[in-house]
Amino acid sequence: MARAAVVGAGMTKFGVHDKPLQELFAEAALTALEDAGVAPPEIEAFYFGNAMGGQTENDTHLGPKLATHVGMAGIPVQRFEDACATSSNAFKNAVEAVEGGHHDVVLVGGVERCTPKTGKDTAEMTRIFGSASHRQYEQPTGLTFPGVFALFTKRHMHEHGTTERHLAEVAVKNHGNGSLNEKAHFGKSTSVEEVLDSPVVADPFRLMDCCPFSDGASAVVVVSDDLADSYDAAVDVAGVGHGTDIVPLADKETPHVTIAARNAASEAYEQADTTADAIDFAEVHDCFTGAEVLASEALGLVADGEGGPAAADGTTARDGEIPINASGGLKAKGHPIGATGTGQIVELTQQIRGDAGTHQLDGVERGAAHNLGGDAATTIVTVMEGR
Amino acid sequence: MARAAVVGAGMTKFGVHDKPLQELFAEAALTALEDAGVAPPEIEAFYFGNAMGGQTENDTHLGPKLATHVGMAGIPVQRFEDACATSSNAFKNAVEAVEGGHHDVVLVGGVERCTPKTGKDTAEMTRIFGSASHRQYEQPTGLTFPGVFALFTKRHMHEHGTTERHLAEVAVKNHGNGSLNEKAHFGKSTSVEEVLDSPVVADPFRLMDCCPFSDGASAVVVVSDDLADSYDAAVDVAGVGHGTDIVPLADKETPHVTIAARNAASEAYEQADTTADAIDFAEVHDCFTGAEVLASEALGLVADGEGGPAAADGTTARDGEIPINASGGLKAKGHPIGATGTGQIVELTQQIRGDAGTHQLDGVERGAAHNLGGDAATTIVTVMEGR
Amino acid sequence: MMSDGLTHGEWSEAVADGELLGQRCPDCGAVQGAPKAACPHCGSTALETVALPTEGAVYTETTINVPPAGVEERGYQVVVVQLGDARVMGRLRGDAVGIGDRVALSDSITDEDGYVAPVFEAV
Amino acid sequence: MMSDGLTHGEWSEAVADGELLGQRCPDCGAVQGAPKAACPHCGSTALETVALPTEGAVYTETTINVPPAGVEERGYQVVVVQLGDARVMGRLRGDAVGIGDRVALSDSITDEDGYVAPVFEAV
Numbered sequence A, B: 001m002a003r004a005a006v007v008g009a010g011m012t013k014f015g016v017h018d019k020p021l022q023e024l025f026a027e028a029a030l031t032a033l034e035d036a037g038v039a040p041p042e043i044e045a046f047y048f049g050n051a052m053g054g055q056t057e058n059d060t061h062l063g064p065k066l067a068t069h070v071g072m073a074g075i076p077v078q079r080f081e082d083a084c085a086t087s088s089n090a091f092k093n094a095v096e097a098v099e100g101g102h103h104d105v106v107l108v109g110g111v112e113r114c115t116p117k118t119g120k121d122t123a124e125m126t127r128i129f130g131s132a133s134h135r136q137y138e139q140p141t142g143l144t145f146p147g148v149f150a151l152f153t154k155r156h157m158h159e160h161g162t163t164e165r166h167l168a169e170v171a172v173k174n175h176g177n178g179s180l181n182e183k184a185h186f187g188k189s190t191s192v193e194e195v196l197d198s199p200v201v202a203d204p205f206r207l208m209d210c211c212p213f214s215d216g217a218s219a220v221v222v223v224s225d226d227l228a229d230s231y232d233a234a235v236d237v238a239g240v241g242h243g244t245d246i247v248p249l250a251d252k253e254t255p256h257v258t259i260a261a262r263n264a265a266s267e268a269y270e271q272a273d274t275t276a277d278a279i280d281f282a283e284v285h286d287c288f289t290g291a292e293v294l295a296s297e298a299l300g301l302v303a304d305g306e307g308g309p310a311a312a313d314g315t316t317a318r319d320g321e322i323p324i325n326a327s328g329g330l331k332a333k334g335h336p337i338g339a340t341g342t343g344q345i346v347e348l349t350q351q352i353r354g355d356a357g358t359h360q361l362d363g364v365e366r367g368a369a370h371n372l373g374g375d376a377a378t379t380i381v382t383v384m385e386g387r
Numbered sequence C, D: 001m002m003s004d005g006l007t008h009g010e011w012s013e014a015v016a017d018g019e020l021l022g023q024r025c026p027d028c029g030a031v032q033g034a035p036k037a038a039c040p041h042c043g044s045t046a047l048e049t050v051a052l053p054t055e056g057a058v059y060t061e062t063t064i065n066v067p068p069a070g071v072e073e074r075g076y077q078v079v080v081v082q083l084g085d086a087r088v089m090g091r092l093r094g095d096a097v098g099i100g101d102r103v104a105l106s107d108s109i110t111d112e113d114g115y116v117a118p119v120f121e122a123v
């Protein structure tokens, strides 16, 4: 028995969108509803993720605003914010709500506008993203989010011999994957040389190691296991694990081991009665190339220390042993914060259905999504399977 | 059978607190844990509310930060934001999580710092509070939150003959109640003349019709019905109703009728198998005096149009037929946005236990809490009863 | 059938041009003053863009003396105006009005982020 | 038994005075570099304030070239330093350091909201 099922999925292209949040969200939500064959009044509750609308455009209490806009005024609505894991947390709570019998058919989704073109400039956005680090014990040092993951990655390099070239290989792989995905922010391939020639943001990360600031939205329709068979193309939610860790990062026992991800993955695999070996493909949170290395290892998809070499030797390529970020990942598909988590769920749904179009993988039956927030102190891992 | 039970409750004084959010929250959370006789590692999940930490102090992803601070790193944590209904929504989701069997013992709480003394000035806070109104169709008019409720109240006055003196009577009652509550922001009684002499903020509201900007925190320990009897002083959560409405407010069918509150109340009463007549006391969301008038009517505690006269003639006084806001309400107890909802749950818990100290009501067995967000487009009504 | 898709951008241009656009739901008949992707009453996505009357009666109003940061004035009136079957919020300019008074669209104002609001005056 | 309650305020004053305060858990022995109300490892609320060594080895580091709004410099190094059983984050001043290099507390900096951070230098 599945915990729940996804019966409809939709997302906007991730990139630059100069329209209000409700209009951007409607594009994803109405696509998901249409995909599910569900009309707005059939949705019983809305689980919504947006990370920073208050900070970027003085826009809060967005749940009822967006529910109204897509024809669902009246139903219970809740907004989640857990930094970059925002909409995965909305998804987890939605899965629990249908599993617990509180609702049968719910909408889950997220939206965000982060591009300097449609909002604030790079320095101001860097400060806003930095709000997820500890206000008293980290922000005063001038730490940024590239800096957070640079601190983890430098230690990983020290302990495992991961190199800047390994990191560049992750960027090259994900740009290549993104070039096949029409929804991706970046449509161009790149090369190791191009990555290593780009300017340093926070060493060891260069500009091409970092995901872009994106605008975008994503949404899925989630139903209870009981109801799933009455929809055309249900995909099972077999497990959702949710771990947290100590903040600030200096107090974590072994920061680069990302223990929250390891705990979330174990929990998700156990619920799904599966193991890392049985996962056919994964979407992981590669906000920076080093983050993909840590995540691949934390999920057990590659051995500890092998995250970098796995990208370099093709193990995690789309035709490799365990394709990671076939969508392009955050690195190339883009990272509209509050839309990223459910964006991964959209990707898993479409790949498992065989609906992923130009970037479809061959014969994938079971996928994992890994979405983290802040300094990885929130991590949610989801396992989905063909029904 | 109850939906869940509250077995521990704690809150800070609402007022001015010049300390970081985690320290303010810990004061409420550790009190709630001690009250429940529960150690931090026994808590299985944390449902957390904060409305505007990102906007006021560049502090987000607060869930794991606060969980770490109070000894709960590792457990699943989710932050909610639904404007002023933020922590009630966290509470509703927590009740559903224990009811659905996902967790047995959870912590719910909220924290906020809003005072100009510890943060931004009045004009900036007015803009930040305004973020809950529609960014495109309301904020450009220069609308503020006193303005939102002034628009509702003016129409109510037009239709029902509610007067400015009626509104002042609400303020006088709640200040009187607050003067008995050591946790209240305002400790002084006032008079109708003093209220009517205070400067106009947004007519018909004068300064003394408006709740203060407060700092504060509140927390409760929620357990499943099965487990409740193993705690010393469990109070049942008999019903939690959650309604939403159309935004922007001009598109609501009858704005001052606050339909989300009526729907939430019906749902909560039905779950609790009770009626408005059987409610012994209520805490309602009196961000402005007019909001208490609308809420009293929406909950069916007084007849439509009688909210104002009921305050004036003592019906809603602490020794009246249906005491409303015996704590002082938002008006006098204070309104630290993200802490307000669970603050009401703390009050209901203590009153029903007979633990409310200097502001204890006589023989109350069943209470209702009404917490709204934005222009009342989110409303959550909770019914609690002695076990 | 999908909505003809009135956007905030189109609504704003109309306001700046002295027109008010709303949406009528062909399924339940409700008329909205602010553009949406679906009818908030029945969920229909077949909303039709309609021109709203630019003159109507004040449904409710308030005068704001404590403005948000970014607004320089004080003591300005915000009104909700009944325009046929729809209601629209705007700023009032000129003589103060009360509930029931007739007002007409006269201008628009633009906030610091470039968002517009209708301005009404008593007629 | 309740913690002796090391606060951010006290921690900050100590940093400004050239000292680093941390907390030791009497129940599980863990030592924290940032004050908390309870031990994040075992939940004990009996944490004891301890003085941390002010000299130690770099655990990890990065040099930040794209700073947030409010920070005027570029190319500054942020370090996490192992100080006895605890780790503390701070800004590095002077010659760049790598993992394993020895550094000592040398100063503090204050951000626009008045929050302080320790500053370390190579020794």
Ligand SMILES: [Zn+2]
Binding pocket: C025, C026, C027, C028, C029, C030, C039, C040, C041, C042, C043, C044
């Ligand atoms: Zn309709």
Ligand SMILES: [Zn+2]
Binding pocket: D025, D026, D027, D028, D029, D030, D039, D040, D041, D042, D043, D044
């Ligand atoms: Zn310990």
